Amino acid sequence: MKRALLLSGGMDSTSIAFWRPPDLAITIDYGQRPAAGELRAASAICQAVGIPHEVISCDLSLLGSGDLAGSEPNANAPASEWWPYRNQMLVTLAAMVCAKHGMECLEIGALRTDGFHVDGRVEFIETLSSLLAMQEGSLRLSAPAVHLSAEELVVESKIPMELLAWSHSCHVSDYACGTCRGCEKHYRTMKALGHEPW
Numbered sequence: 001m002k003r004a005l006l007l008s009g010g011m012d013s014t015s016i017a018f019w020r021p022p023d024l025a026i027t028i029d030y031g032q033r034p035a036a037g038e039l040r041a042a043s044a045i046c047q048a049v050g051i052p053h054e055v056i057s058c059d060l061s062l063l064g065s066g067d068l069a070g071s072e073p074n075a076n077a078p079a080s081e082w083w084p085y086r087n088q089m090l091v092t093l094a095a096m097v098c099a100k101h102g103m104e105c106l107e108i109g110a111l112r113t114d115g116f117h118v119d120g121r122v123e124f125i126e127t128l129s130s131l132l133a134m135q136e137g138s139l140r141l142s143a144p145a146v147h148l149s150a151e152e153l154v155v156e157s158k159i160p161m162e163l164l165a166w167s168h169s170c171h172v173s174d175y176a177c178g179t180c181r182g183c184e185k186h187y188r189t190m191k192a193l194g195h196e197p198w
Helices: 011-019 035-049 086-101 112-116 122-133 150-157 181-192
Strands: 003-006 024-029 053-057 105-107 140-142
Touching (some): 003 011, 003 086, 024 086, 053 086, 086 122
Parallel strands (some): 003 024, 003 105
């Protein structure tokens, strides 16, 4: 089965790229503030692992909200980084790339602990997979680490720390700010693995 991975360059998708190298990695610059850092990280990871990499750029910054967009959170936001329908949008754009390259499965980096957001839950992933599968191309959506936490994924993937160090988790900048929810998760995960961030 030909597999593509939606690679943000963050800790989770980076670990999956090493654990289960896909036939193609797809990174999307949709106008998010940390786009340059995410692209830098994803490119380095693909080069190190030897994964073909396609970058898609489409500026949707006017539709965003919260930390990732550099604006006030939407009234419906459950957290400061929430961007309306972001995962649905990213999967749709990546699915278009999959159709171009004849991919049969698109993988995303959702974890067990991502259920705080509706679009990180198993039922959301299954519903979106069904929607993709009923359309031409019969693409399947999969979240291979959805039963794992961030720490468990890093351990399971056996990714070397020098490669994981390329990952970029910040929500507000192309370099780690150290205080946003993305950076906090990154540091918390590294500490749980026995690696102090400083």
